[in-house]
Amino acid sequence: MKTTTKTLGSALALAATVALTSGASAADEAKFRLGLVTFLSGAAAGPFGVPAANGAKVLIEALNDGQVPAPYTAKGINGVEIEPVIIDEAGGTTKQVEEYRNLVERQKVDAVIGYISSGDCLAVSPVVEELKVPTVFFDCGTSRLFEENKTPTYLFRTGPDAVIDNIAAARYLIDTGRKTDSIAGINQNYAWGQDSWADFKATMLALKPGTKVVAEQFPKIFQGQYGAEISAISVARPDVVHSSFWGGDMEALVLQGTARGLFDGRTGILTTGESGLDRFKAQAPNGLILGARGPFGALQPDTALSKWFTALYNAKTGLQPTYPTSKMAQAILGLKAAAEKAGAKPGSLPSKEALVGAFPGLTFESVAGTVAMSRAGGHQALQDITYGEYQYDKKADKASLAKLKTYAGDCVMPPDGISSADWIKAGFPGAKCN
Amino acid sequence: MSAKTTIDKTQVALLIATAAFAAAGVIAPYWLCFLTMLALAKALVVQGVVIQMRLGLVSFGQGLFFGIGGYAVGIASNFWGISDAFVLLALALAAAVAVAAVLGLLMARYRDIFFAMLSLALSMILFGVLVKSQGLGSTDGFNVPAQSYLGWVPAPGQQKLVAYVLTIAVVGTVALLLCRYLGSGAGQIAEAVRENEIRVEYLGLSPRWLIYASYVMAAGVAALGGALTAFATGHVDPEMAYWATSGEFVFIALLGGTAHVAAPFLASILFSVVRTYAFEYTPHTWQLILGLVLLAIIVFLPKGLWSLVQREGKVRA
Amino acid sequence: MTTAIAIGMDGLIYASWLFLVAAGLTVIYGVMRILNMAHGSFYAIGASAGAALVTWYFANVDGNAYWSFLLLPAAAVVAGVILGLAVEQGLLRFLYRQNEILMVIVTYALLLILEDLTKLVFGVDPYFAYQPYGLLGRCEIAGLIFSNYDLMLVAVSATIASGAWFILNRTVTGKLLRAVVHDREIAMAMGVNVSAMFAATFVVGATLGALAGALTAPAISVSPGIGVEVIILAFAVVVVGGLGSIEGAIVGSLMVGLSRAAAVHLAPEIELFVIYGVMALVLAVRPQGLFGRAAARKI
Structure with missing residues (x-):
């Protein structure tokens, strides 16, 4: 027993030494x-x-x-x-x-x-x-x-940066003539979600004063189950549902929200929705607005x-x-x-x-x-940023983005020397939009 | 051999180790120093877990005080403009001890898995508060500026070495104090409490008081660990109080074993080394490697890594 | 009024999901005294297996869509039994003499290992096995739309809960099991085959975990990392209810589910704290959980 322990001990020590000394192969x-x-x-x-x-x-x-x-x-x-x-x-x-x-x-x-x-x-x-x-x-x-x-x-x-996602999202809603009298948000309860919602809300209020904020939900990140949040937003009856959910959370929200009529008769906008484009099939409603955090992926x-x-x-x-x-x-x-x-x-x-x-x-x-x-x-x-509308063709089993609208970087990103929050509040001074 | 001489020898060994570590800072590559710094800071939190483990209590919420330590440093240096490392350490310690002094009154009533779960719940409440605090950067946290030392601001090139030496010094001091504590009457009664609390009560001692004191002590060292981590990485975020962070502390504690004050340090450094090389060589399956190594250690050395050292030496009196 | 009904419905649906997730954990703890961190992996593997099988079925077999309702539990049972047996026979049975906390850590190491193995077997691309979710349609209650699939899960949960209660309280196996829970050594001395009991319990627990995953899979996007997220939730439910008690898990899930739903509707800003708040409150009042037995102080 004693020898085993000793051997094991020295083996461990040896392994540690080897690992520590051999790590850095000299830069080739x-x-x-x-x-x-x-x-x-x-x-x-x-x-x-x-x-x-x-x-x-x-x-x-x-x-x-x-x-x-x-x-x-x-x-x-x-x-x-x-x-x-x-x-x-x-x-x-x-x-x-x-x-x-x-x-x-x-x-x-x-x-x-x-x-x-x-x-x-x-x-x-x-x-x-x-x-x-x-x-x-x-x-x-x-x-x-x-x-x-x-x-x-x-x-x-x-x-x-993420600010442009939400400024462009708000502009897209207004420019495409969606009904935006009341808005609601469901965003993950961490920095990304909180900032995204704050930027979107501020932009909506700046571009269309009088917009009503009727529900703000912040479920825990990776929660996966959004039953209660979907009900709460449905009860508030907003015109627009904004979400910066990403990855699995975003796909779960679309799936559960569609099944429960969250997007019926109102506009959903997902700032990172593009990553689910090929998987949504009939599980996302046509007309759902998807972004890709820039002109990326399917929006290239x-x-x-x-x-x-x-x-x-x-x-x-x-x-x-x-x-x-x-x-x-x-x-x-x-x-x-x-x-x-x-x-x-x-x-x-x-x-x-x-x-x-x-x-x-x-x-x-x-x-x-x-x-x-x-x-x-x-x-x-x-860089520019593009948003588009989800369209799924059942017969061809093909999803695509329609009504693409691209915003120049100068339109949605603050110039140097002003923080994005201040820029939105000041009414986007210096923004060059086409 | 009487217990006293053993302890004296250990203390000398600790002093030598501290000096050796500090000296190594000059020759070793900085990434290794950095790894050591983080591992030792983490080991301080683990010491707190071990103190409680000797009483039979496992805290799955040591991240609470780790986080308090880190945020005390972050808030004091960012918002109050305090940059002195020693003041910051004292603040972190005071904040954690104050919180622990209150929570300890509740915690000292709990045992077994309920102690573990309640401590977890408390740390997760802090996590929730920090995530909700947008002024503190929510989950992104915020950066901590460089420290000064009693009015002396090291040149940018020296900053790293000074921080390293400070970490070693703090860790060495705490290790010595803990070593004295473990040898003291209160430290030695811990195992009796773990074995049978009621008999200890019958002997006229108060296990609850001992548990309370250990809880506060563990909080203090955890906060020091949090403060040193904040110094080293220059960043704090709510992850410090997350349950998985606390779980890692318990993991390292069991890896090392509770037999000796040096065990957590050894375990923590080994854990960091295994993890960083698993990251380097198997970036896609490092969890698998880490899990296997840890499982092997638990299965073959259920009393922790320290049993390797101990079995070779004499059986302790 | 709508809000009150919504809270009730949402709470119930969420509670039934929580119970599914927590049931396996509490069964294993109740009998074996192992707080199984790897339960999250069982959930994830069940979800991946179910989702992979359903995706394959819809892509390659032109059969009746309703078969997918059988495929999900089938995948879970296969995954759960294989995994449960492998873990129990290959690892845990050698460690039963170790203390409870060490076992937590063993299962934590197991969680790390299984997390990567799941990735190696199922890949990292998310599975989006949505077909069964929409199959049952939806219904309207008090002006709110609910998915019938979610309502079906409530029924499934209730069935499992009553089944577990019946087995534990009204059958011979249940009696033997309770004897083992009460005193492992005496039960062994009386001729109960404890190691077989343990193996069976672990397999059942693992299968319940996998089943929870497989049944959730159609409503979510199954990707790496989902297992870790459910562990703490399951812990909270089980601790609130009392570790090892099925009744406790039922009440625990209802309490956590309803209070979370209430928070979401009435005070969204405190939602994050609700679960831990409930847990801390219950423990402060009743340290052993609602249905847990207080351990006698042994001299």
């Missing part, structure tokens, strides 16, 4: 090590994390093979092969700060793309500046990111690059790209564009400083149209 000169952080487990993995990771995998393979159409014909990044290092975003902010440090200091990545959760983005942002590694947030939507990091250097966000503009990516992704995975997929691809292309603009000679890596110097103000083509890094001193992307 010939490769661009790209850290990718996205949810691989938990509730955000299915709808967001894994589609994003798959998008990254497909695009990086194509880039390394040099098969991406213009203007991205250079192999990898600036002729250097990309080596992805993927990490799960699960585990909370403390864990993610620790893992971000591990990526940079142990795994020696050259850049990081990642983060779906706004909490993770906020927590990681100071560490980005401390460790001085180019880092692109591809999905998280909190408007606090650059309101709190006023002078970012290494930090970029290539996706729009019809450009050559977009068509190429959709076809490739479909061929490799058998699925249509949803918005997390497009946003991930956009982040990778943005990083590539910046790295190649940095002026290192082809086949070599630009210095980190040159890369972050070339990124601000950059305009690049993505799978979702043209992106301009023109907010927050050039660190925040400005």
Whole structure:
């Protein structure tokens, strides 16, 4: 017994030593090590994390093979092969700060793309500046990111923030002539849901003073059962039901809401609804308004690059790209564009400083149209956003989005120097809408 | 061998370990220091779990005080402009002890699984309050600015090392104090309370008072752990008070075992190392790896990792 | 008035779902004294298995849609029995001498493992097995529309509850089971085959968990992570009612379900606290839960 214990003990000690010493393989000169952080487990993995990771995998393979159409014909990044290092975003902010440090200091990545959760983005942002590694947030939507990091250097966000989802949602309702006398919201009880509803409500009140707010429901995130909330909203009889639910919660709400007549005779608007487009079938009512947090997924503009990516992704995975997929691809292309603009000679890596110097103000083509890094001193992307109406053709068993309406970034995103809440309250000064 | 000399030896060993850890901060790569910092801060909370476990009580709500510690630091440094690390630590400690002093009156009446569940319910209520507090960033939490030390603000490059040394110093001090406590009469009676509370009562001691005191003590060390975590990561959010966080503390406590004051530290570092490498090598199945490793440890070492160390040495008097 | 009826209906529907989720947990705890964290995984696996089978059925078999009502429980029973047997025979039976808390942690490790295994087997793409949900249509009560599927779940829950009560209180097996609950060692000495009892109980508990998942699957989108979310809810219900008591689980689910529905309708801002509030209140008044027996203080 004693020997067993001893052996086991030394084995453990040995394992620990080996693990601790062997972790950091020295950065490979010939490769661009790209850290990718996205949810691989938990509730955000299915709808967001894994589609994003798959998008990254497909695009990086194509880039390394040099098969991406213009203007991205250079192999990898600036002729250097990309080596992805993927990490799960699960585990909370403390864990993610620790893992971000591990990526940079142990795994020696050259850049990081990642983060779906706004909490993770906020927590990681100071560490980005401390460790001085180019880092692109591809999905998280909190408007606090650059309101709190006023002078970012290494930090970029290539996706729009969440404010535009809700400003554009309100504008779409009014511009398409929906009845909006009374509104109700059902949003998850956490920062994303609370902020989304606050922005939507404020915009509705600013654009159409006198709008009545008749119900505000905040069920727990991942609750899955919305019976009581659906009843409560039905009792309040609003004209519009707004929800920023995402992933499984959103699909469950649509399913239960449709079955229980929540959307009968009123307009439902789901700011992230596009990710369920191919699954709703007859379970969502025609006329339900869906967004994709930008011109992503099924709402991608019809450009050559977009068509190429959709076809490739479909061929490799058998699925249509949803918005997390497009946003991930956009982040990778943005990083590539910046790295190649940095002026290192082809086949070599630009210095980190040159890369972050070339990124601000950059305009690049993505799978979702043209992106301009023109907010927050050039660190925040400005992009159009599209909303559309759900239409399901029973005979063809095909769902599509109709009555598309695209809002320019300048119409829905505040200029630098004013917080989004103040901008809405002030009546959108400087907004350029077509 | 009398109990006293053993303890003295342990104390010396702890002092040496503290010094060694602090020295290692200069040579080790920073990611390792950071991992150690978080693991040790977490281990402090685990110490609180262990103190109660020795009395036969398992708290599934230690996240309550971990969260209070973290938020005390966050609120004081963000909204009241206090940046001194020692003041912040004292504030975190005071806040947790104050809350525990009140809640302890209720908690001391509970045993077994009911103690576990009530402590869980209380921590989840704090979680709910924090999620509802939009001024505090709801679930996103908020960032905590860098600390100063008795008026001295380290240069940006030094900040990290100083924070590391501070963590080691606090953890070392708490470990020494806990070690003294475990050797004291009150510490030694704990196991008797776990075995048979009523007999202890008949001996003229008050188990309820002891449980109350342990509850408050556990809250204090948990808050220190929360404060140190907030220093290290520079961010606090409601997840600190979430039940899964509390569950992890219990997990680590059982992993280490309750036999020795060093066990939680050992277990916590091992847990972090296993998890970070599972993240690196098997990003898609790290939970599987972590679960298997932990299951193996529980099955083969039901008294915790410390039984490896202890069985090799002499049987304690 | 509409609100009062809505609260009653919503509360009842939610309570019946809570009971489905909590029943397996309380059965296992009652007999085996294991607070099974992996119950959430059983729920998730049942949901995935049910959803996968139904999705497959509608995609590949052109049969009567109503068969899906049999497929859901069938998938759950198969998953529950296999999983329950594997876990009990392969792991737990070696650990019965360990204390209660260690068993919580063992099942927590199991939860981690099963969480990833589910992902490996069923993939991460959500299953949207909605067909059975709409099949029964809807009805209108006091101007509010309800889904008949939800109402059917109320009936299913009631059947399971009365079935469990009947087995425990009116059959020989039930009597033996109660003997084991009361005193494991004496029961063993009297010739009760305790290890077989344990295996059977665990399998039944696991199957109940899987069944809860499978029956919920048509109303939700089944994706990784759904299991973790139900554990704490189930714990709360079971603790409120009294650990190990079927009657307790019924009353616990009704209390939690109705108070949550009331909160949603009358004071949405406190909804988040309701469950823990009820739990803390009940424990403050009755530490052993509503139907739990207070343990005698042994000298």
